[in-house]
Amino acid sequence: MSSQSFDIVMPSLGADMRDGTLTEWMVAEGDHVNKGDSIAVIETSKGAIEMESYHSGTISKILVQPVISLPVGSILASIEADTIEADTLPTAEPVMAPPDIPQSETSQPEIPEPLSPQAYVSEASISGPNVSEPSISGPIMAQPAPSEIRILASPAARTQARQHDLNLASIVGSGPMGAILLRDLDTAHQVVSGYNVEPTASAQQTAVPAAMATAAGPSTQSVENTASRDSRDNRDPAAMRAAIAAAMEKSKREIPHYYLSLDVDLTRTQQWLNEQNAGRDPEHRLLLPALLLKAIAAVLPNFPSLNGYFQNGEFKPEKAVHIGTVISLREGGLMVPAIHDVSRLSVDDTMLALRDISNRSRTGRLRSSELTDATITLTSIGERGSDSVFGVIYPPQVAILGAGRLRKTLQVRTDDKGYNQIAICDTMTVTLSADHRVSDGIQGAKFLHALSQQLQKPEQL
Numbered sequence: 001m002s003s004q005s006f007d008i009v010m011p012s013l014g015a016d017m018r019d020g021t022l023t024e025w026m027v028a029e030g031d032h033v034n035k036g037d038s039i040a041v042i043e044t045s046k047g048a049i050e051m052e053s054y055h056s057g058t059i060s061k062i063l064v065q066p067v068i069s070l071p072v073g074s075i076l077a078s079i080e081a082d083t084i085e086a087d088t089l090p091t092a093e094p095v096m097a098p099p100d101i102p103q104s105e106t107s108q109p110e111i112p113e114p115l116s117p118q119a120y121v122s123e124a125s126i127s128g129p130n131v132s133e134p135s136i137s138g139p140i141m142a143q144p145a146p147s148e149i150r151i152l153a154s155p156a157a158r159t160q161a162r163q164h165d166l167n168l169a170s171i172v173g174s175g176p177m178g179a180i181l182l183r184d185l186d187t188a189h190q191v192v193s194g195y196n197v198e199p200t201a202s203a204q205q206t207a208v209p210a211a212m213a214t215a216a217g218p219s220t221q222s223v224e225n226t227a228s229r230d231s232r233d234n235r236d237p238a239a240m241r242a243a244i245a246a247a248m249e250k251s252k253r254e255i256p257h258y259y260l261s262l263d264v265d266l267t268r269t270q271q272w273l274n275e276q277n278a279g280r281d282p283e284h285r286l287l288l289p290a291l292l293l294k295a296i297a298a299v300l301p302n303f304p305s306l307n308g309y310f311q312n313g314e315f316k317p318e319k320a321v322h323i324g325t326v327i328s329l330r331e332g333g334l335m336v337p338a339i340h341d342v343s344r345l346s347v348d349d350t351m352l353a354l355r356d357i358s359n360r361s362r363t364g365r366l367r368s369s370e371l372t373d374a375t376i377t378l379t380s381i382g383e384r385g386s387d388s389v390f391g392v393i394y395p396p397q398v399a400i401l402g403a404g405r406l407r408k409t410l411q412v413r414t415d416d417k418g419y420n421q422i423a424i425c426d427t428m429t430v431t432l433s434a435d436h437r438v439s440d441g442i443q444g445a446k447f448l449h450a451l452s453q454q455l456q457k458p459e460q461l
Helices: 117-124 155-163 182-187 237-254 267-277 288-302 347-363 368-372 441-455
Strands: 005-009 019-025 038-044 047-052 057-062 068-071 075-081 257-265 308-311 314-317 323-325 365-367 376-380 399-403 407-414 420-435
Touching: 047 368, 257 441, 267 288, 267 420, 288 323, 288 347, 288 376, 288 399, 288 441, 323 347, 347 365, 365 368, 420 441
Parallel strands: 047 365, 323 376, 376 399
Antiparallel strands: 005 075, 019 038, 019 068, 038 047, 057 075, 257 420, 308 314, 399 420, 407 420
C-alpha cells in the first residue's frame, strides 16, 4: 500500500485555451475531497466553470489565491491522494493535466518543484504579453545552459518538449523566474499547432477539446475579484467568437470531413410525444431533443467508429456515450456541455438533464467534466427556420450530428396492401459530419438509417 502527492494545475478546457482565471477556491487546506468533487471555480470567456478533482484525497497545500489569471498547466495546489494499491498507481504524470497535453505511457515525466505563490503573483502582475523587458517578451533562442543548472519549466512544457525532442535549454521562458511555459513552445513555432491528447483511464481526464469553453485571452494580468458577480456579465463576446473560430479552423484544417443527410419521418414520434405530454405540466413535458439524444445513444454502440477520439494518429473508441449538446446563449455564442451516459438514462431523466445543462450553460456554471467528456456532439437548429444544419467536428471527436427544424412535407408511403399513397408527414432532416480517417460514407449512411428506424419507435426508448 502507498500514497502519492499530485499537483493540481490550471486545466485546459479547450484546444485553444492558454490561460484561465482562478476566481474561487471551494476547498481549504486540510479538506478531504472525493474524485469528481468541485474544488475551484475557473473563469473563462464563457463563464465560470467548476474544476473537479481527479483524485480522492486531502488538499495538502494551496499555492495560489484568487483572483488571478494563469497559463494552462500552472500549479495551483497539491493533493495527498488516499492510500491506494501500488500497482494501480498511474504511470503518467501525476497532475491534473490539461486536455491538450499528451502523456507518456512508458515513463514518469520529471515534475518540477512548484513555484512559490509569490512567483505566481509576480507573473500575474505583468500587464500583458508585450512587456518592456526583452528577455520575457517571447520565446527567444539563448545559449544552452550547463547541465548542472536546473531549467524551470511547467509540467506541460516539459511534456510537450519531450514529445517533440526540443531542447528546453535553448528557449527563454516568459513565466515567473524565467520559467518556460507551454505558450513559449507554441509561440516559437517549435511545436505543431493543436495538441493531440491521450485519454486516460479516468473519465474525468477524457480529453475532448470543448472548443467553446476557452479562457478570455493570453494576458496574465491580475484582475479584480469577480467571484460574486454573475458570470454572464464577464463573458467577452469578441473573445468567445475568436475561440469558436479558432476551434473550427483547427477542425477544418486537420479533419477530412464527409457529410450525409437523411429526411426522417417523425409523424409517429410526434403522436407519441403528444400522448406522453397529455396532462403534464409544461415544465415536465418531453421535447423532441430528448428523444433524439436517447435514439443516438441507443444506436451508437453498433457503430463504434463514430463514438470516440482520434488522437496521436490513431482512433480510440469509447464504450460510454457522452453526448455534447450545443446550447445557444441568449447574448450570443455557444456552449457545448455533455450529458453523461445517456444510454443509461430514461427519456424523462434525459429531458431533466437537458434542461439542467441548458440553464447552467446560460448562467455560466458548468463542471469541467461536462466540457471535456463528450464522445459525440448533437447540434440542433430547432425552429429557427433552417431545414438542415451540417456541423463541424470538435476534435478529437470524430462525428457530429445535426437536426433541422421539424416541418410538414409530402411523402410517398406504401400501405398494407402495397399501394403507394401521398401523405402529409412531420419530417426532420438529420445530418452527419464524420471523420474520413476513421469511417466511410457507407458506415455513416447505415448509422443514419438505424437512427431513423429507432426514432420511429419512441416507445422502445
